[in-house]
Structures are given as structure tokens and as C-alpha cells.
Amino acid sequence: MTTRKRYWLMKSEPNDFSIDDLERVGTEPWTGVRNYQARNFMRDSMQVGDGVLFYHSNTEVPGIYGIAEVAGAPHPDPTQFKKKSKYFDAKASHEEPRWFLIDVGFVRKLERPIPLEEIRSHADRLGEDFALIRKGSRLSVLPVTAAQWKYLLALE
DNA sequence: GCCAACGTTGGC
DNA sequence: GCCAACGTTGGC
Numbered sequence: 001m002t003t004r005k006r007y008w009l010m011k012s013e014p015n016d017f018s019i020d021d022l023e024r025v026g027t028e029p030w031t032g033v034r035n036y037q038a039r040n041f042m043r044d045s046m047q048v049g050d051g052v053l054f055y056h057s058n059t060e061v062p063g064i065y066g067i068a069e070v071a072g073a074p075h076p077d078p079t080q081f082k083k084k085s086k087y088f089d090a091k092a093s094h095e096e097p098r099w100f101l102i103d104v105g106f107v108r109k110l111e112r113p114i115p116l117e118e119i120r121s122h123a124d125r126l127g128e129d130f131a132l133i134r135k136g137s138r139l140s141v142l143p144v145t146a147a148q149w150k151y152l153l154a155l156e
Numbered sequence: 157g158c159c160a161a162c163g164t165t166g167g168c
Numbered sequence: 169g170c171c172a173a174c175g176t177t178g179g180c
Contacts, residue, residue: 011178034176035163058178116179136161138177 007144008046009053009132010068010104019054019066022106027071030101030141031079032087038141043074043100051149052104055132056113057140063115064152071105114155125151 010030012018022028033039047070054066076097079087092098119126120133128134131142144152 013178062179138162140177 003047005050006045006047007051007053007146007149008041008070009055009064009142009144011055011057011140013058014056014065015059018056019068019106019109022054022066022068022104023109025106027103027105029072029077029103031077033077033101033140034087034089034099035140038139039100041141041143042102045143046070046074046102048073051144052107053144053149053152054104061113061115063113063117063119064110065113066109067107067153068104069107070102072103074100074102077101110156112156114152118155119152122151122155 017028030042033042050070052068052070053064054068056062056065076094077087077099079085080089080092080097080099081094082088087099089098116133123130123133126133126148127145130144130148131137131139
């Protein structure tokens, strides 16, 4: 059974992994998410072909910098098993993995980044429940409605 | 670098 | 199950 295309926003610190890095490598396994809500979105709700807004956090001008897509089915995050990784999780096992990820594929960079500040100024149109601008929300993987997707990209 | 907000851990 | 302590996120 197929389900209609969904939309997401995924945050990354550009010092760590930027939209330019994604353009270079083409596809990247989204390792290192250690938040259950974000994991659940990747494990349970994301489907190949879903749209992804690529967001730069912890940077001079935080905002949406590009478009990506879900490029692979969910599978266990290999870094949880690697003792030397900073994402190692002693409570995870191959039999019972705790962390799952999807692969993210490059689509395009935005002609013009959409700064968080500008996104905030459209809060009334985007809705109070939009997790990106909801007070206190720090989710690094979050759902975007089709209407929000369209509205945000119209700002480009 | 600061710090508010939030999530997780662990003692009890 | 409560909640204090701690760690992390991420804007500023």
C-alpha cells in the first residue's frame, strides 16, 4: 500500500554536516539522532520520496538552506553499536536496536536561504503547532504539512 | 559564551 | 512514581 507523500524538516549543524556536504555526497545516512520522538518519525512515518526541508541550526543565520528527500527505508543507526563513536549506546544491541535512521538524498539548494527570523514572522500563517517555531521545541526531525511546505517554499 | 527549555537518569 | 541533578539543544 502506498501512502501520499509527506513532508519533514531536518536540522543539522552546518559545522558538522551542511547542505553543501549533502550535495557533495549525494546521500547521507542520518546518524546520531538520540531523541525518541525524532527517531519515531524516522522509523515509523518516513517513506522513500518524502520531502525534507534541510535546516541549518547553531549557525550565524539559522534557517532553511535546501531541499532533500527521504532516500532509503528505515534501518538501525550503525553508530549506536560502535564503542568509539560519540553516538555509542551501551543499551542498544543488534537484536534490539534502539536507534533508527533513514538516508537523506540531496535535491537542491534554495536560491535564497529562508532565515528562522523570517519564518517566525509568518507564524500566524504557519500555525501555532509548527514545531520549528513552537516555544521550547528542540526537535531535530519534525513533520511539516503540505500547506506549510508550500508556504515556506513560496518565500524562497 | 550564556542560558532557557527540555529530556533523561537515578536515588529514594 | 517523584523529582533533583545533570546533559543537551540551539537561539541569541
